[in-house]
Amino acid sequence: MSRLHLNDYLVFIVYFIVVAGYGYYVYQKKKKASVSASHDYFLAEGSLTWWAIGASLIASNISAEQMIGMSGNGFKMGLAISTYEWMAAATLMIVAIFFIPIYLRNKIYTMPQFLSERYNGTVAMIMAVFWLLLYVVVNLTSILFLGALAISSISGISLTACMLFLAVFAIIITLGGMKVIGYTDVIQVFFLILGGLVTTYLALDLVAKHYGGSGMLEGYKQLTKNAGEHFHMIFKKDNPNYISLPGLSVLIGGMWIVNLNYWGCNQYITQRALGADLKTARGGILFAAFLKLLMPVIVVLPGIAAYLLHKENVSVGDVNMQSAIGIGNELVQDKAYPILLNLLPPGLKGLAFAALTAAIVASLAGKCNSIATIFTLDIYKKKINPEATENKMVSIGRVAVIAAMLVAVLIAPFLGIDKKGGFEFIQEYTGFVSPGIFAMFILGFFWKKTTSNAAIFATVGGFILSVIFKFLPLIMNLQFLNPLGFSVPVTQANGNTVYEIPFIDRMGFVFVIAVIGMIIISNIENRKGVTPHGMIVDRKMFRLSPSFAVGALLVCGILLALYSVYW
DSSP: OOOOOHHHHHHHHHHHHHHHHHHHHHHHHTOSOSSOHHHHHHHOTTTOOHHHHHHHHHHHHOSHIIIIIIHHHHHHHGGGGGHHHHHHHHHHHHIIIIIHHHHHHTTOOSHHHHHHHHTOHHHHHHHHHHHHHIIIIIIIHHHHHHHHHHHHHHHOOOHHHHHHHHHHHHHHHHTTOHHHHHHHHHHHHHHHHHHHHHHHHHHHHHHHHHTTOOSHHHHHHHHHHHSGGGOOSSOOTTSTTTTTSOTTHHHHSTHHHHHHHHHHSOHHHHHHHHTSOHHHHHHHHHHHHHHHHHHHHHHTHHHHHHHHHHHTTOEETTEEHHHHHOSGGGOOGGGHHHHHHHTSOTTHHHHHHHHHHHHHHHHHHHHHHHHHHIIIIIIIIIIIOTTOOHHHHHHHHHHHHHHHHHHHHHHGGGTTGGGSOSHHHHHHHHTTTHHHHHHHHHHHHHOTTOOHHHHHIIIIIHHHHHHHHHHHHHHHTOGGGTTTTSOEEEEOTTSOEEEEOOHHHHHHHHHHHHHHHHHHHHHHHHHTTOOOOOOOOOGGGGOOOHHHHHHHHHHHHHHHHHHHHHO
């Protein structure tokens, strides 16, 4: 059975004390609110530096689905899964240049607030309830359960105990508010990156030793030489993984919808920058973009290394990679990362264990704070108790955190999360709502004629269209779509071949239809005298400082080089 040694526990205890102690220090130091008790608690208004914002963005983004699921996708399909990380770096530049100025200029603090001011209270309330359900029932439970599952497999501690530990640790961090989350996330990112790099080094060193060498660089050289098929970013249509990453769509298609919706229209993410001034927010987002460029080294390369060790049927100590991960239909790719962690020596295993815990706790804390923010500012304050004081709202926010985590702990074991796959599953099923939401936001930003009914069409109609595009090809077996490039053959477990539209392409189709529908509905209503309330948008808002422009160009240059080398 997997277990931690004394040195591992000592390393982990040091991590826990550092994070908890620094969080308490920040809480005491900044106890006096800079603007108001509620804004300081929910947004850390004016108190986060650019490096704290950038670190917090990454700490909140990287969790069990990346550390475990994306590494598993690296095992299955190779470096191509890095497109989620590298395209995110490009997306962050767009968010920093165009989205954040609009939010800050119009004093937007939550996504439902934007919808209320841009459209109406009905749209905002519908989406507030939807986001709360999504965050609690899907995101919070998934992070908690998958994280506990991974930690349990590494430590040998029971799944229930791991869930309770993660929940309590995240609550401790969250109750201090966004300012504590933001600054402790800097430490979380430090442990995440350090521990992640240690795991990557071990994996590459194991590859090097298998071929008679040693060291990280030699391991990478052998990896590219003996697993070259796993180092292509753009898949051709005959690739079995094309259904997951359909060719050029990852550069010019639906991948933009995935990332722009996640990074630009997501309370959980944008909240980190909404309490800062424009220069600080942009600096933090730029820092996050550079960190995103590094993430595949931490979460994808170990998966590719595990693939090669598995392919070569390597045994490390008493662990045989094929026996541990499986063969053929019994292969479980998401086991790759935990198995590599279990191969670490005492002490280093504790560091990697701390890194994984840091990723999970930071994401849980960020999710809980977003839940508290939306519930308190957009539901409690508006509909339940409009006269609530600042301190009362902070108290309600803390109650919401504990309640949300309690619900997640109770229902997570019964959702079958462990049987539904990892990273790719989360991406696909989030994609049922992303196109409509992003269409509603992007037209709400930049086209003042967009009406409330058009927004409702995008969200509700977009979801219905996503369901139709998902299941219609399966039900009717629309083989004729295949020559047109709209569907690809997929072999099911029973040996039958069906035709599916890749979910990334499906998102692109739904987004285009939603935008066209919104334009038609808005023009019809405009002719009837409906006058929407547009956002304040001034071209001066989008001007860039020289330092940010240089940094953004550098990010784009690195991306161009990466795709040129690994095309």
